[in-house]
Amino acid sequence: MYRLPEDPSQINGNVFHNDCPARFLLSKIASKWSLLTIDALDGRPKRNGELLRQVEGISQKMLTQTLKDLEKMKIVVRVDMKTVPPHVEYHLTFKGKELREKICSLDRWVEDNMLELIVGHSDLSLIS
Amino acid sequence: MYRLPEDPSQINGNVFHNDCPARFLLSKIASKWSLLTIDALDGRPKRNGELLRQVEGISQKMLTQTLKDLEKMKIVVRVDMKTVPPHVEYHLTFKGKELREKICSLDRWVEDNMLELIVGHSDLSLIS
């Protein structure tokens, strides 16, 4: 549980500070599945099933939870077409698109440098 | 535990793939304390105690663990002056500096947008 000061408009973010909301938000944004979900929202809006397939290994539960967190932060918007069968789309907001650039920059860097980064990890075996 | 394909030099990173090493590496790099520790390594090398004070709330255990992980990935280098009392410095490598830019970009964005991101979180109380 985090506490905000009396007048939030006066504080400027500082992730190094224990009680700064930025730290809480960062932990949500930089979580394992959040990073991948935001990355997956490339260009066009995506549906629940699409994301489930694209982000390999994510469970329905974690996808829902992640999307709800992102929605709270106004990073994504949930658009329910109110049809039957259900058709729901998840859109990145303007802020979401801003954020996605930062995240993709990080993700692509890790992918590009993968082989050099992994050398120290002898615990990653080569066996089947 | 993650498994690498027989010939790692042939694979190109893809964080969306379940068994891609990039996903494992990303989880290490984007962990709560890793994000803050790398950010804290600004410009000059830092000592254990400095980092402990700068990254509020981190424990000695987690700092050590985080730095070891980063060292494995050649993101930081541990320089032991072999003096008594001990003097140890942690330096960012070239790759580390590259990575730090991405991370700082993310951290600063979260800080700058903190107040707008937090509105949906009614669970963050204003009381003392």
Place this chain on the structure above:
DNA sequence: CCGTATCCTACCAGATACTG
């Protein structure tokens, strides 16, 4: 000053089953 080594717990997240 810079760490290790243990113990211990809260929470994360996977598995599974059910619903409009």
Place this chain on the structure above:
DNA sequence: CAGTATCTGGTAGGATACGG
């Protein structure tokens, strides 16, 4: 199709004590 609900094990990480 797009979720919810519940149970449960594993583990991240805090607290504490000790060591070179």
